[in-house]
Amino acid sequence: MTGYRLSLFAAAGSAFLLIAALTFQAAGYAPCELCILQRWPHLAAIVIGGLVWLTGRVRALAILGMIAAGAAMGFAIFHVGVEMQLWDGPQHCSGGVGDFARMSTQDLMARLQDAPVTRCDEVAWSMFGVSMAGWNAVFSAGLAAIWAMAAVRAGRGR
Numbered sequence: 001m002t003g004y005r006l007s008l009f010a011a012a013g014s015a016f017l018l019i020a021a022l023t024f025q026a027a028g029y030a031p032c033e034l035c036i037l038q039r040w041p042h043l044a045a046i047v048i049g050g051l052v053w054l055t056g057r058v059r060a061l062a063i064l065g066m067i068a069a070g071a072a073m074g075f076a077i078f079h080v081g082v083e084m085q086l087w088d089g090p091q092h093c094s095g096g097v098g099d100f101a102r103m104s105t106q107d108l109m110a111r112l113q114d115a116p117v118t119r120c121d122e123v124a125w126s127m128f129g130v131s132m133a134g135w136n137a138v139f140s141a142g143l144a145a146i147w148a149m150a151a152v153r154a155g156r157g158r
Helices: 003-026 033-055 059-083 105-114 132-155
Strands: none
Touching: 003 033, 003 059, 003 132, 033 059, 033 132, 059 132
16 A cells, blocks of 8 residues: 555544544543543544645655654553553543633532533443553554554655
């Protein structure tokens, strides 16, 4: 497979992971702060794939795609560590409360108490003992490898 096609395949892989995350969210699995953080590099990889498609330039863009997928993998590994209690995660994993500048103290307290809290250190879903963050780390590592292969093949002129 050419570097061009590998780049498009890797970008499609990021699109698939992002769609899967949004599907889980639509099914009622509210994302925590770290879950959302893992989505941004995949969005960047999709944009990079679009640039490959538009410009036909593969090597430099594939390196950027590899960095994006690597960042998603890094965030996912960090999240898995938080889930496994290996290290602390963000202390502010909580839902928004709206425009609190215009609220009374009583309204603000009521909103805070009713705000949905999705904890970063609790596994919401797993398959074969691996959490969503763990699967994201595995798939993101694979996508980073595909982006790297695309860069190498583009450098060889294939």
